[in-house]
Every structure is written in C-alpha cells, then in structure tokens.
Amino acid sequence: MTPILRPVPAALALALFGCEQISQPPATVSDGLTAAHVGGHLGSYRDCPDEAWENHNADDAAPDRVAGAPDADCDGACGPLNCEAARLTFTLSNQSDVDAEGVEPVALFLLDRDGLEIVELPIAATLDEDGQPFDGALDAGGQALLHIEFVGLLDAAALVGPPADGDGAFDWRSGVQLRLLIGAATHDDTGLDTPLVYSLPEIDT
C-alpha cells in the first residue's frame, strides 16, 4: 500500500473536515472542547503483520483485538499472541457550559517531519477509561479519559524518514507524530498533535 501524501496544514485540515465531512448544527459551541495527549503506542504486530497498516486492506473493518487474546484460528499451538492494536490515550475536556453530544474521534493521521499528514490510520474503537465503548457524551465542565484503538504500523519511521536534525546515532526507530481530529454534534471540532509515539517494544525494562 502506498501512502498518499496529503500536505494539509493542521488548521486547514480541521476547517475542511468540519465543513465537508461532519454534519453539524448551524451553531456549535466554539472553543469548548480541548484535548490533551496522555500516552500511546503504534502497536505490536509480530504475530499479525496482516493487521498492520502496511498490509491492511482499507476495505476491511479495522480489527478490535484485545491485548493478549489467543488466536481464534489457532491450530494446536494456541496461546496469547504478540499482537496488540495501536492505541492513543487522551483527555477531553468540555470547558463550556453546554453538554457535549456526539463527540467522536473522526480521523487520525501520521505526520511527516514537517507536520504534514501523509497517511490516515483507521480508527477501530473509542473506549472510555474502563475500556467500554465511549457514548459520545461529555457534561459541561467535565473531563473524560478516552482511548482510541487504531491500525498501527510495522515501520512508521520508514514512511516518515529520519529527523532532519538527527545525527544518525539514535534515529533507527525515532518516534513519529500523530494528529487526531475530534468532531462533536454540539461543539466545534478539536484535535491534538501527539509528541513522538513509538511501536510497542517487546523487550524494554
């Protein structure tokens, strides 16, 4: 699968997305929702490379794999898989005095070193703090911790390239940045750019 270069600045992307792809009521609360990155990783696909973005069929539904779950199709060698969906965790705050409804992460992009969107990563699920599906509601003045699980990459750095200012010593698996866009029925869109995010290490103590 060849990445599609989409050099769209963040602000413009938000504007375009809000106008063209999200059906919103005429008047939404502006500056009411704010998101902050908490943590995350690009997944682990050792036992399921076909589920990574590089091999993922865009027509397939994104997998919703539970970490450590056994392979449903195993044949005599059943056991937990080294396979874990990529995940991004963030807080979403509603700083307005209007309850937010229809809140939904709508797009996730891999960014190049210049902050431009180069690949859209399919979102599989949006979960609340307890791992349950998020219902899209956020009370006025409230804050929620949310997780999205998405189709991660086997080798994100290969798509993004090395940092322009890297000296080569530590660039072999430099992290990559992601951009998350969040829509809502009642509020203006919001989003966040992550700090560097990495593949989930198999060995790291």
Place this chain on the structure above:
Amino acid sequence: MRPSPLLLLVLVGCTPPPEAPVPIADPAGWMVAHADAFLSDRGQRRAWLESSLWQPEVPYARKRLDGYALPNGGWDALPEMAARTAAVQTDGSTGPWRTLPATPPSDIAGWRALGERVFHELPMRRDAYVEWLADRPELWARAGVQTEDGALGGLTRFVDWRGETRTGITCALCHRAEGQPGRAARGLDLGWARARYVESRGQAPGAYADWGRGRMDVTDDPVDDPLAIADLWTVRWQSHINTSGAVRLDTPAALAIRFETQFITGHAFATRPPRHLVWALAIYVLTLDRPPSAVPVDHPGAAVFADRCAGCHDPERGYAGDLVSPAGFIGQTGPAFSPMRGTGYLKVPGLLGVGEGGPYLHDARFDSLSALVEAGHPYGDPPPPAQAAALVDFLRHL
C-alpha cells in the same frame, strides 16, 4: 587491572565521564522526608526527572521527558492500576487475591514493609510470552522460573485496564534468588522461554536462544546485547543506574521515577502504578542488605585490590563506582552505545556478593572470577599469578 581509570582516560585520550553526584548517605530517611513532595508536587517530580536524565536526547530519556509529570496531560493522567494481585501457584492456578494498601505509610518501617510487598506483588510489566509461560508449569524449571526446591516467585496475576485478568512479572522474578531479595536470578533463562514461545507460533527463535541463563537484552533495538541481570544490593551507592548509566541517581527520587516509568511502559501506556507504591519500592531497594562481608583482616588480596581496583570500585560504596569510558575495554562495549540507552559510558557496578557466583561483567562473558582476573578485567594487564590468586580469594569474601 592496572592502570587507574583516570590515568587510562589520559592515556587513551577519551572524554572524561560527567561529574558524578554524591550518593545521599541516608537515602531511606531522605525518601521518607520527601514522600509528600513526590506524591503531591508534580513540578517537583518533573524537576527530579529532568535532573536524572542527563542525556535528554537518548531515546530512553526522550520518551520519559515527553510523557512524565507534564503540566497538562501526559502519563500523570493515566488511570491508576488497581493494586490487586494474586500469585501464580506452583500448579499454575491463581492464588488468593490480595490488595496493596491504598494509603502511604507514616514511618520508615512501614514504607520498607510496603516496599517489600511491592517487590514481590506488583506486576512491573506484562508480555504475551509470560502469559504463555505461566500456563505451562512443565517449562518453569528449565526456564528458571521455578527453582530446584520448588519455590516459585515473580509471576503474578492482575486485572488490567479493560477488566481482564492478565499475568505479569514482578521485581522478584529477576532480582531474587536463593531466598535473597536483591540477588540476581542467575538461573533465570527468559531467552529460552521467549524462544520456545515464538517457536510455538512457527517463528524462528532468533537471538532469544542465545541469551543464556542470567542474561537479558533489555532494549528493543536492532543491537543484540543481552546483559547480566544485576544484583540490587549496591544500588544505594551507585551514582547511576542502567548499564550505560542513562539515569543519574542524584536523588533517591530518580529511582522511584525509574520504577514508575518502567511500569508505565511495561503496561503499554495504559495505566500507571499508585505512586506511593513505587516510592515504597525504591525505599526497599535502597535498603536491601545481604549478609555482611567476611574479609579476613590483612587479607593479601586487599592490597592488590587497593592498588588495582579501588580507583573505580570504591570500598566505601559497596565497591561500586561512577561511570567510565569503555575506550580500551576488552570485549563487548555495546551497551555504552546502545541505540536506546547509550551514553558513551558504562557504569561501575558494586561488588558485594560477587563471590557468590558468576557469570561476570555486564555481558556475563566470564564464568568465574579467576577467568575474569586472568583476562585482565575489562582493561589493563592481568596481575601476576600470585597477586591474581590473592585478588580472586579476596573478591570471594566480599
């Protein structure tokens, strides 16, 4: 093992290591006095983190600087793990569930007792291969998870953020042996366990099969550099931790932050530990002790040690030291230049208990003290045979 490190640096013309912090004399007392700051002052934790990561562009450091103790968001916002665990029993079943205290102790004895429980009960990470291994008791003896006397420690069950029961490993899996917390589990062969696990999935075992007992590659990078599991008895005297010294122990808080961030990465950034538990764990590790050394008075090896070794291995600090340049080392110097944690230096480890069994050096290349001394240690000339014999005997008494 001559010459002294300072002279060696001059001789080889390498960059001197950074100035080392002076270890705090009473780290446990310091930690009890600063517990409230760790538990309630985010800015102070951030300052401690930044101070300890003296090479901030190393990926190990950068990950932590991007996530830990940020003013908004970051790992502080992760949900706390429910500290409810159950030991894996010798038949593979799950033992009684127990819950670690939800509130911090008030005195040093309480902190240490809590830290001991954390050492044995808190899952520091979870891995697919551990889950697989935990379901196969018939493999435990070979993997070194279960010792010859049948004792089993270090595998624990817990409930993850999704509410699912998982199996993780505690500090005790790697850092407890022969009934002694703090002693490296030199019989542990997690490379073998990992190799069997990936083979069960039809994959080649790769480098896992070559780790050997008592060794683990702890960095997920293209470099195959398994390291000897370390004894923990001398952490209190170390100026740095990790083989490459990526974390500077300028305060004991750095150790607690090391444990907290280790837990967060080990749980895939989904949860963080209750903070008082990692503080207690650090107190416990910093007060770990072992039976006192029994070096005979006027041992002839003492003079050899003082002449050849004490320049780096300080007898007043558990025979530990600071960082040294690997320039001129024999053998593997890879950890100094690890893609994930390389600082360009290596830590001088403590030697308490060094006589109780090898293998020796950070890469476990020598099976015996004699072999190490006769090879000339990491650098320098081997001592004459008589001095070497005296030195080896001295080391066996530490």
